[in-house]
Amino acid sequence: MGREAKQCKQCGREIYFDGICVSCRAENERKEIQDLSTQEVEEKIEYICANIREIENWKETYDLCKLLIRYKDINTCKIAEAAWKERVLRYQDLYKDAPEQIVDEMIAVLMDDNTDSGTAGRLLLCLAAAGGEKVFQTFLTLEKQPRKWQEKLYVNPSVYATYGGWSYDGNGTFRQTNFGKCYPMVKGTAGEKEKSPVKIGRKTKENCPHCGCRIVNLMEIDGRDPRLDFLGIPGTVKAKCCPNCFPYEEGGYCRYEIDGESEIIPYEAWECENYLGEDGIEELAGNTYVLGDTPVPLRYAADWEGGSSVGGFAFWIQDCEIKMCPDCGKPMMYLAQIQWDTVLDNMEGNAYIEICRDCRIMVVMHQQT
Ligand SMILES: [Zn+2]
Ligand SMILES: [Zn+2]
Ligand SMILES: [Zn+2]
Structure with a gap:
């Protein structure tokens, strides 16, 4: 059992396995995505939509989707449509560009007392990523008139909102919590x-x-x-x-x-x-x-x-x-x-x-x- 020091084949840093280090691997992955043509990005988006259920299991599609959002800032409208159709709610960031109709449908589920708390928690995060005035108003409503499923949540909707880069103060005044660049x-x-x-x-x-x-x-x-x-x-x-x-x-x-x-x-x-x-x-x-x-x-x-x-x-x-x-x-x-x-x-x-x-x-x- 060798814990003997080796060198990353790319940067020379000391590592304890054969191959390249974690940071070189991440850098290669980034370059690969950044080098994709518009056409190739479109194809990958199609692929993600066709395999959207894999995201529930954190599989390959999830990794790909995340990398495209991180490094290409892709518009996720189509992916959000595919995901909502299958009720895939695991990865909230894919809803950042969700079309209005989907946001409306998600809000409708959220406002239902009978929604289970697990689903509601996921929906809060997905809607936080989507953002916008309607979502903001919905969160304020939930603060004032809590739904039944909120009994099982540990934090208020205002905390869920921060995952999308916004929140509100005690008076219900909107606050951006992330900078836009x-x-x-x-x-x-x-x-x-x-x-x-x-x-x-x-x-x-x-x-x-x-x-x-x-x-x-x-x-x-x-x-x-x-x-x-x-x-x-x-x-x-x-x-x-x-x-x-x-x-x-x-x-x-x-x-x-x-x-x-x-x-x-x-x-x-x-x-x-x-x-x-x-x-x-x-x-x-x-x-x-x-x-x-x-x-x-x-x-x-x-x-x-x-x-x-x-x-x-x-x-x-x-x-x-x-x-x-x-x-x-x-x-x-x-x-x-x-x-x-x-x-x-x-x-x-x-x-x-x-x-x-x-x-x-x-x-x-x-x-x-
Ligand atoms: Zn390295
Ligand atoms: Zn202050
Ligand atoms: Zn000290």
């Missing part, structure tokens, strides 16, 4: 990082009062770069945290100033040992990721090996987690994700950053398997 973080040089409007892992001179670890700005974002106009941030903001503590917390909050330093909102620490140490900080700060030149589809980063990105949809390893702003109590907006192992070798999972621009608060979160 996405940029990937790509490998650059140390010099390029200095000029990049988005930087991952910047050291500060502070140390954490709980564990002694050096405080970092997990991400610094200069919203004045024309690529980042969609963020509506008129300067540089810094998501400050203790990178050693916050993975153990429910969320690490900070107050930011435009073009100023951020201040961590005090918390009771759950874990106080400094695992990361100064070596970890150096490794994190030493990454040379820079903001990509061109936008990518909104769900580009929303899967394993999705990498780090700004805007669009996150890859939630556990549940989608849109925090409520501690100041105004309204849903925050998902801003960015960092795939840990791209910046820290021994770290698993993802870090997520959310923002309330009204109150100038950011939160950093962590999820892993």
Whole structure:
């Protein structure tokens, strides 16, 4: 039984099996999809429609559909029609372009008291992906006049809505919870990082009062770069945290100033040992990721090996987690994700950053398997 180190045949990284590493495999898969012609994409959509039931079992059709949405941002209208006909509700994102008639039919099933809670839960997610005024109004109605199946759901419809990138506050006012554009973080040089409007892992001179670890700005974002106009941030903001503590917390909050330093909102620490140490900080700060030149589809980063990105949809390893702003109590907006192992070798999972621009608060979160 050899756990002996081998090398990825593509990038040379150390792995423990013959062949190529997970990240090279994901990259090859991405290129393959990106290189498809319009004609080939159409054929694949036909194929998915003809084999739509496989999606219920997370089979090949599911993988293909997901890749086409991630990398080609395909219009899913036809797939949604095929899926609804067979009542395939497993994969909500395929309903993102569902035609109005299907949305109406789904709403009708949802409003029925006799719908079973499992189906209703799936329908809430599919409708959240479809979005639109009718869906929003339906969710509000369900909050005020719950249907019988809602007794068995653990969370309110407003939480289901966040999977589609929107929600509403306690007054029923609509809130977008995702930004409408996405940029990937790509490998650059140390010099390029200095000029990049988005930087991952910047050291500060502070140390954490709980564990002694050096405080970092997990991400610094200069919203004045024309690529980042969609963020509506008129300067540089810094998501400050203790990178050693916050993975153990429910969320690490900070107050930011435009073009100023951020201040961590005090918390009771759950874990106080400094695992990361100064070596970890150096490794994190030493990454040379820079903001990509061109936008990518909104769900580009929303899967394993999705990498780090700004805007669009996150890859939630556990549940989608849109925090409520501690100041105004309204849903925050998902801003960015960092795939840990791209910046820290021994770290698993993802870090997520959310923002309330009204109150100038950011939160950093962590999820892993
Ligand atoms: Zn590799
Ligand atoms: Zn700490
Ligand atoms: Zn707020």
